[in-house]
Amino acid sequence: MTNIVQAEVDGHRLTDDEAGSFMVLLASAGNDTTKQATSHAFKALTDNPEQISWLLDDWDERGAEAVDEFVRWSTPVIEFARHAVVDTEVAGTPIKAGEKLVMFYCSGNFDDEVFDRPLEFDVGRTPNPHVGFGGGGPHFCLGKQLAVLELKHLFRELLSRLPEIEVAEPEYVHSDFVHGIKRMSVRKL
Ligand code: HEM
Numbered sequence: 001m002t003n004i005v006q007a008e009v010d011g012h013r014l015t016d017d018e019a020g021s022f023m024v025l026l027a028s029a030g031n032d033t034t035k036q037a038t039s040h041a042f043k044a045l046t047d048n049p050e051q052i053s054w055l056l057d058d059w060d061e062r063g064a065e066a067v068d069e070f071v072r073w074s075t076p077v078i079e080f081a082r083h084a085v086v087d088t089e090v091a092g093t094p095i096k097a098g099e100k101l102v103m104f105y106c107s108g109n110f111d112d113e114v115f116d117r118p119l120e121f122d123v124g125r126t127p128n129p130h131v132g133f134g135g136g137g138p139h140f141c142l143g144k145q146l147a148v149l150e151l152k153h154l155f156r157e158l159l160s161r162l163p164e165i166e167v168a169e170p171e172y173v174h175s176d177f178v179h180g181i182k183r184m185s186v187r188k189l
Contacts, residue, residue, distance in 0.1 A: 001026075030143045032178055033076040034150050039170065039181040040074030041151075042158065044121040046167040051123045052159055059156050066123040067151045072130035073121050075106045078179050080134075105131050106179065164189040 005019050014022065045052050055062050081102050084095045095101060108131040110118040115125075133141035141147070166187045173180030 026143070029141075030146065032180065033143075034147050036076035036178065036180050037070050037074045037147070037151060038154060039184055040076075040179070041070035041155070042186075043167050043170060043181075043184065044070075044073055045123075045159070046165060048121055051121070052163060055123055055155075056159055056163065059159070062124065063152050063156060064148070065126055065128065066155070067148050068128040068130060069121065069123050069125050070151055070155070071132035071147075072109045072115075072125075072128060075109045075130075075132050075179050077132070078106045078175070078177055079104045080139075103131075103135065105134075108135070162188060 001019070001023060004014065004022055007013065055066055079102050081100055084097050084099050084101060086097050088095050090101070108114070112118050114129060133144045133147070166189055168185040168187075170181040170184040173182045
């Protein structure tokens with residue numbers, strides 16, 4: 001935040017309101033997303049305990065790929081909207097400048113033209129060209145590296161300290177934006 005507040009572009013700094021909004025964006029974008037990825041991935045792992053053993057056999061080597069699958073599987077951000085700035089075409093559909101369109105990450109991450117067995121959770125999936133952090137471009141997730149680091153460390157600890165755990169069916173958040181779990185009971189076996 002210090003860097004953001006002090007940054008100057010062409011002699012201009014962000015106003016207090018802009019810096020404040022950016023702080024709120026960072027806090028909310030960096031909070032719910034990793035939280036939801038953790039809950040969904042934990043549920044998927046406990047549903048597939050053989051994948052926990054496989055991961056723990058060599059977490060340092062297998063953890064990074066697993067985190068990609070955690071994010072693909074959980075797709076914590078369901079969609080974002082954009083306004084087209086120029087006339088264009090997407091998969092044969094013409095789009096006019098100014099029109100609003102929606103990017104459904106949940107759809108992209110389960111596209112059977114891109115993924116083999118998309119409806120299966122597979123921590124060894126490679127390649128894994130998911131769009132859970134966006135599809136590239138200037139608005140690509142600013143916190144991706146931090147999120148991957150957090151999830152890698154968190155799951156190494158969770159899985160090694162609590163390898164035997166039972167998870168109840170979750171209660172989901174009703175939202176078309178955040179793929180969220182509201183409540184999920186967890187019990188150590
Ligand atoms: C598993 C965790 C996360 C997921 C799934 C996720 C997902 C996303 C997605 C889909 C976007 C929109 C990309 C686009 O429109 O092209 C985005 C943007 C953003 N994310 Fe994340 N994110 C995560 C973690 C974080 C963290 C930890 C931070 C920061 C602490 C963060 C900060 C941001 C910010 C600031 C943006 C807006 C970037 C912009 O519009 O220029 N995210 N994220």
